[in-house]
Amino acid sequence: MKLRYSILTFLLFCTGTLFGQGIKFTASVNKNPVATGDIVEITFAVNGNAERFSPPQFTGFQVAGGPNESQSMEIINGNSSVSMSYSYELMAVKEGDFTIGPATTIVNGHSYTTNPIRIKVIKGRSVPQNSSAQTQNGPDNSITSAKTSNLAKSIFIKAVVDKSNVYMGQQITLSYRLYVRGVGIEQNQPDAIPELNGFWSEDIKHTQQQVQWHTETYKGERYNVADLKQTILFPEREGNLTIDPLGMKFVLRVQAPSEDIMDQFFGSYKQVPYTTKSAPVTIHVKPLPQAGKPDSFTGAVGEFQIESSVDKTTLKANDALNYKVKVSGRGNIKLLKTLSTNFPADFDKYDPKITDSVIENENGVAGDRYYNYLLIPRHQGDYTIDPLKFSYFNPAANRYVTLTTKAFHIKVDKGNSQSNVTAFSDGDKQDIKMLDKDIRYIKTDDSSLSNSGDLFFGSFGYYILLLLGPCLCFAAYLYRNWLIKNNSDIVKVKSRQAGKIAAKHLANAQNQLQAGNAKAFYEDVFKGLYGYLSDKLNIQYANLNKETIASAMKEKKVSSRLLDQLQDTLDLCEMARYAPVTHISEREVFEKAKSIINEIENEI
Amino acid sequence: MKYSMLKRLFYLLVIVFPLLSFGNDDAAMLFKKANDLYAKSQYKEALNTYQQIIDDDHQSAAVFFNMGNAAYKTGDIPSALLYFEKAHKLSPGDEDINFNLKYANLKTTDKIDAAPEFFLSRWWRAFILSISAKVLSVWSVLFVLAASGALALYFFGNSVSVKKASFYGALALFFLGGLSIFMANRQLSYFDDHKQAIVFSNSVNVKSGPVDKSGTLFVIHEGTKVNIMDSNNGWMKVSLANGNEGWIKTTNVKEI
Numbered sequence: 001m002k003l004r005y006s007i008l009t010f011l012l013f014c015t016g017t018l019f020g021q022g023i024k025f026t027a028s029v030n031k032n033p034v035a036t037g038d039i040v041e042i043t044f045a046v047n048g049n050a051e052r053f054s055p056p057q058f059t060g061f062q063v064a065g066g067p068n069e070s071q072s073m074e075i076i077n078g079n080s081s082v083s084m085s086y087s088y089e090l091m092a093v094k095e096g097d098f099t100i101g102p103a104t105t106i107v108n109g110h111s112y113t114t115n116p117i118r119i120k121v122i123k124g125r126s127v128p129q130n131s132s133a134q135t136q137n138g139p140d141n142s143i144t145s146a147k148t149s150n151l152a153k154s155i156f157i158k159a160v161v162d163k164s165n166v167y168m169g170q171q172i173t174l175s176y177r178l179y180v181r182g183v184g185i186e187q188n189q190p191d192a193i194p195e196l197n198g199f200w201s202e203d204i205k206h207t208q209q210q211v212q213w214h215t216e217t218y219k220g221e222r223y224n225v226a227d228l229k230q231t232i233l234f235p236e237r238e239g240n241l242t243i244d245p246l247g248m249k250f251v252l253r254v255q256a257p258s259e260d261i262m263d264q265f266f267g268s269y270k271q272v273p274y275t276t277k278s279a280p281v282t283i284h285v286k287p288l289p290q291a292g293k294p295d296s297f298t299g300a301v302g303e304f305q306i307e308s309s310v311d312k313t314t315l316k317a318n319d320a321l322n323y324k325v326k327v328s329g330r331g332n333i334k335l336l337k338t339l340s341t342n343f344p345a346d347f348d349k350y351d352p353k354i355t356d357s358v359i360e361n362e363n364g365v366a367g368d369r370y371y372n373y374l375l376i377p378r379h380q381g382d383y384t385i386d387p388l389k390f391s392y393f394n395p396a397a398n399r400y401v402t403l404t405t406k407a408f409h410i411k412v413d414k415g416n417s418q419s420n421v422t423a424f425s426d427g428d429k430q431d432i433k434m435l436d437k438d439i440r441y442i443k444t445d446d447s448s449l450s451n452s453g454d455l456f457f458g459s460f461g462y463y464i465l466l467l468l469g470p471c472l473c474f475a476a477y478l479y480r481n482w483l484i485k486n487n488s489d490i491v492k493v494k495s496r497q498a499g500k501i502a503a504k505h506l507a508n509a510q511n512q513l514q515a516g517n518a519k520a521f522y523e524d525v526f527k528g529l530y531g532y533l534s535d536k537l538n539i540q541y542a543n544l545n546k547e548t549i550a551s552a553m554k555e556k557k558v559s560s561r562l563l564d565q566l567q568d569t570l571d572l573c574e575m576a577r578y579a580p581v582t583h584i585s586e587r588e589v590f591e592k593a594k595s596i597i598n599e600i601e602n603e604i
Numbered sequence: 605m606k607y608s609m610l611k612r613l614f615y616l617l618v619i620v621f622p623l624l625s626f627g628n629d630d631a632a633m634l635f636k637k638a639n640d641l642y643a644k645s646q647y648k649e650a651l652n653t654y655q656q657i658i659d660d661d662h663q664s665a666a667v668f669f670n671m672g673n674a675a676y677k678t679g680d681i682p683s684a685l686l687y688f689e690k691a692h693k694l695s696p697g698d699e700d701i702n703f704n705l706k707y708a709n710l711k712t713t714d715k716i717d718a719a720p721e722f723f724l725s726r727w728w729r730a731f732i733l734s735i736s737a738k739v740l741s742v743w744s745v746l747f748v749l750a751a752s753g754a755l756a757l758y759f760f761g762n763s764v765s766v767k768k769a770s771f772y773g774a775l776a777l778f779f780l781g782g783l784s785i786f787m788a789n790r791q792l793s794y795f796d797d798h799k800q801a802i803v804f805s806n807s808v809n810v811k812s813g814p815v816d817k818s819g820t821l822f823v824i825h826e827g828t829k830v831n832i833m834d835s836n837n838g839w840m841k842v843s844l845a846n847g848n849e850g851w852i853k854t855t856n857v858k859e860i
Contacts, residue, residue: 345822354693381805383807386648442666442670456741457792458741462745469745470752476760480760
């Protein structure tokens with residue numbers, strides 16, 4: 001489309017049509033600057049019925065032709081409008097800047113003037129001063145035939161890049177230039193539109209509608225040059241990339257040689273169709289260096305600045321927070337990927353709104369890109385939005401640059417709990433609604449208050465108490481065993497219990513004594529002593545006599561004195577059963593028997 | 605002979621029982637005062653008074669339970685959960701504690717679906733947590749003493765029926781005593797192995813490693829219970845009931 005626009009304006013310019021509403025009186029030239037000896041056509045156009053036209057002084061130029069008057073009329077919806085133009089062919093004679101003054105005319109009784117036009121005349125062919133009108137056909141006489149080989153030198157398209165050895169992502173300005181020399185262009189139309197594979201391209205939009213012509217010397221020849229199309233390219237892959245040619249079809253007006261004098265006088269032209277295209281250009285694209293590539297690098301190449309801001313630092317939970325990042329600079333700014341932001345994990349975040357304000361011109365792409373992040377903190381607390389890191393590759397300095405924005409501390413106050421619930425309405429959780437229930441009431445009695453450090457289980461006291469049972473049980477076991485062992489020897493048991501049996505008899509004897517029954521008394525004492533000795537000495541009661549007692553006593557190593565005492569007492573008891581005892585009282589006998597038993601108990 | 609054994613056993617029990625109830629008059633008075641404050645809806649003051657009991661180095665399931673209730677009433681759900689959990693630890697089988705714990709858990713932000721558990725391990729946990737370790741330890745002592753008594757009776761019993769009954773009785777009592785010890789031991793080691801904590805920060809980033817730089821895996825909010833798996837230099841490795849694991853800063857949580 002852009003190409004078509006420029007071609008259209010180019011065409012419009014070539015045919016010299018006038019535009020405008022209301023009365024406009026304009027002056028225009030078909031080329032500027034001109035070389036000496038060249039013909040420049042100046043046209044004064046008015047969109048009305050001009051009554052009187054007075055041309056200005058063409059100082060510095062020779063009038064080679066004109067005035068050529070043309071008039072056109074059109075009727076639209078019954079309104080007729082007339083436009084008129086007066087054109088002169090001027091030949092530049094001298095080098096320098098010349099100003100063609102205003103022309104005046106009167107339309108509907110009003111006087112109009114054109115703006116003065118400055119024309120720069122540069123050095124060309126030498127022109128004889130005051131040459132006749134015949135020279136009006138002179139300018140393009142270098143081309144006298146329509147041979148295409150000649151035409152290729154007269155009109156061609158060149159693709160021009162500002163650099164051909166670049167890094168991936170580094171911007172290149174590409175211009176397709178039309179070089180014209182000595183031919184007129186009657187028609188043009190694009191033939192081959194370049195596809196520019198392997199590049200991300202951005203066309204430069206010109207503010208001026210008309211194609212800007214300038215002259216340029218190429219291979220020793222002077223050409224009129226116009227930029228047909230300018231594009232900024234960002235190589236998207238490494239290697240040798242070819243820029244496709246731009247092709248155009250023209251219908252050219254070339255001077256035809258003629259023998260006819262009239263033709264020679266007025267000039268004879270013919271129309272020649274011609275197709276041309278630019279030569280392909282190869283761009284060598286280097287990969288970005290791996291060394292020193294920062295983690296935060298995402299493909300930005302050029303020169304950038306970055307700044308970030310938040311709209312507030314204190315807010316309530318569930319309120320929105322705007323975090324803005326502005327990346328500005330020159331480079332592939334439109335190709336920037338999403339920034340590697342590091343927001344608190346608990347924030348709800350949305351994809352950023354990206355706004356660009358970027359200008360493309362001959363110097364490349366430059367401008368700002370705004371990332372607007374919407375964040376919604378869901379819970380109260382103090383949060384930190386970490387600094388944002390942005391890295392780019394600076395192809396001019398041939399190194400990576402990392403920029404860091406500042407960190408923001410965000411204080412989130414408790415929000416409206418109602419909205420908190422809706423934000424996290426989690427079906428199942430909300431279903432459990434126990435409107436009539438509450439937590440259970442406190443416990444009002446507590447018998448188990450304990451020192452917090454004390455854990456009864458596993459404590460020393462616990463083990464003592466736990467071992468107490470088995471210990472007692474073991475003791476009982478030992479005691480029982482001892483008892484069984486002790487009671488198993490009847491002789492020992494008897495001898496152990498001998499004293500007790502004797503004591504029983506003696507107690508009986510004492511009763512008899514108190515009753516005054518002497519005979520029974522002595523008998524009981526005798527039985528007591530005999531029974532005692534039988535048990536103690538393990539001798540059958542029937543076998544007991546003085547001899548057996550004496551031998552057994554000797555065996556047990558009882559003292560002879562005690563033995564004598566025992567013999568005496570036994571004799572006394574025996575005697576007392578038959579005859580009364582006078583020399584010793586019963587009490588004395590009783591005491592004696594008791595002491596004997598005691599002494600035997602002690603000695604055995 | 606038998607008579608004197610029983611007498612000794614009786615004396616023993618008389619000595620043991622006072623040891624098991626470490627009653628404290630001051631603490632009991634504070635407890636009553638705090639309960640009165642709670643009844644008058646002065647929850648903050650009640651909470652402070654209960655805290656005094658804890659500060660005096662006394663504790664019980666009831667105190668923690670009441671503290672949890674008071675914290676719940678003041679709207680401090682994480683604290684309520686912490687106290688309920690502490691009470692639960694002291695008395696795992698208590699129905700009131702478990703109910704309030706569940707109820708307070710409904711007020712937390714994070715909804716965590718517990719990972720399914722094998723029914724046997726669930727039963728086993730319910731079994732070892734059914735009676736508090738304190739009660740179990742008292743029981744174990746009583747069972748062992750009773751078993752020892754029965755065994756002594758067996759040693760000195762005259763008739764065959766008495767001997768038989770006391771022997772099998774002793775076996776059963778020893779088994780019960782051993783079981784009590786085992787349960788108490790399992791319960792304590794369960795709480796040792798299952799250290800848990802309640803999140804007290806509004807929002808905590810759970811990271812993939814114990815350094816600030818590591819990536820955030822997920823976010824948890826106050827009141828969420830985490831299992832402590834490991835701790836390292838101000839960080840602890842935690843896992844949630846649904847099995848998710850990660851590292852958080854120790855300052856964000858309070859251990860139960």
